[in-house]
Amino acid sequence: MSSKIIVVGSMNMDMVVKTSHIPQPGETVLGGSFFMNPGGKGANQAIAVARLGGNVAFVGKIGDDIFGKQSSQLFDEEGVDTNGILSDHDSPSGIALITVDEHGENSIVVAPGANAHLEPADVERVLEKYPDSKILLMQLEIPMRTVEFAAQHAREKGMQVILNPAPANELVPGVFHLVDILTPNVNEAEMLSGIRIADTASARKAAEAIQAQGVKHVIITLGKDGAALLEEGGLFYHIPAPIVETVDTTAAGDVFNGALAVAMAEGKVLTDATAFACRAASIAVTKMGAQSSIPFRNEVLLHSMK
Ligand code: RIB
Numbered sequence: 001m002s003s004k005i006i007v008v009g010s011m012n013m014d015m016v017v018k019t020s021h022i023p024q025p026g027e028t029v030l031g032g033s034f035f036m037n038p039g040g041k042g043a044n045q046a047i048a049v050a051r052l053g054g055n056v057a058f059v060g061k062i063g064d065d066i067f068g069k070q071s072s073q074l075f076d077e078e079g080v081d082t083n084g085i086l087s088d089h090d091s092p093s094g095i096a097l098i099t100v101d102e103h104g105e106n107s108i109v110v111a112p113g114a115n116a117h118l119e120p121a122d123v124e125r126v127l128e129k130y131p132d133s134k135i136l137l138m139q140l141e142i143p144m145r146t147v148e149f150a151a152q153h154a155r156e157k158g159m160q161v162i163l164n165p166a167p168a169n170e171l172v173p174g175v176f177h178l179v180d181i182l183t184p185n186v187n188e189a190e191m192l193s194g195i196r197i198a199d200t201a202s203a204r205k206a207a208e209a210i211q212a213q214g215v216k217h218v219i220i221t222l223g224k225d226g227a228a229l230l231e232e233g234g235l236f237y238h239i240p241a242p243i244v245e246t247v248d249t250t251a252a253g254d255v256f257n258g259a260l261a262v263a264m265a266e267g268k269v270l271t272d273a274t275a276f277a278c279r280a281a282s283i284a285v286t287k288m289g290a291q292s293s294i295p296f297r298n299e300v301l302l303h304s305m306k
Pocket of ligand 1 (some may be wrong): 013019039110141253
């Protein structure tokens with residue numbers, strides 16, 4: 001079995017409505033079907049790791065309610081180690097209100113609930129249980145102080161740190177130097193670099209500006225255009241993604257990050273790991289929902305033979 005991947009992050013219940021278009025401020029839209037589906041960027045990434053063949057433990061906080069119970073039950077069924085899931089008796093589980101338009105683009109509002117109370121001390125207690133883990137994967141739906149602490153702790157233990165800076169937020173300056181691989185999407189990369197991304201050349205400039213802040217490797221996810229990878233030392237690659245029909249982009253970034261972590265844990269080089277992640281994410285966008293869209297390893301392997 002490949003080395004253990006620890007995902008520290010959020011767990012939400014997603015409430016999803018299909019609609020012709022995403023409402024403007026003040027507008028009411030009569031939407032289509034509604035469904036609930038476990039989500040949260042952290043939880044989605046952990047499920048992606050498990051389905052893609054990785055050995056994963058999740059660290060996060062849920063409320064003492066039905067949504068928290070449903071999400072952690074699903075983790076058990078998926079083979080995610082749930083010993084790091086903590087319960088907060090004073091806050092509800094996180095929820096996300098999601099609208100998906102006819103082009104598969106989404107708009108999401110998250111009420112973080114218990115996710116906002118995942119503290120550095122919680123993470124420290126859990127990480128002590130996994131002294132041999134090699135990779136830490138995080139996002140930004142938990143407090144920044146917890147992200148910074150976990151990255152520092154992981155660095156001291158010699159773990160590789162992958163940070164998906166989503167949703168878009170400023171990073172505290174101390175975090176950049178603790179990150180081995182930073183994986184912003186276009187919006188997040190524009191915010192972190194101050195450079196507008198319109199093509200591969202501007203993606204490279206943005207990646208260079210982010211790397212200059214202290215990150216080792218930068219991978220900017222470009223949606224249907226794949227990913228831009230800037231390695232430590234300055235080697236730059238544009239990795240294409242397979243062409244697919246997009247139904248819903250929700251959790252595509254999460255699948256990308258889970259797949260990337262799996263490939264790195266297996267010892268793949270960054271270019272191959274990024275290509276694997278692009279293939280996995282391209283399958284996710286062909287299905288509705290967050291965890292309902294996460295592919296299994298066989299699907300990705302079959303997809304790559306087409
Ligand atoms: O990345 C998709 C996720 O973002 C959704 O599952 C939702 O819960 C929000 O966290």
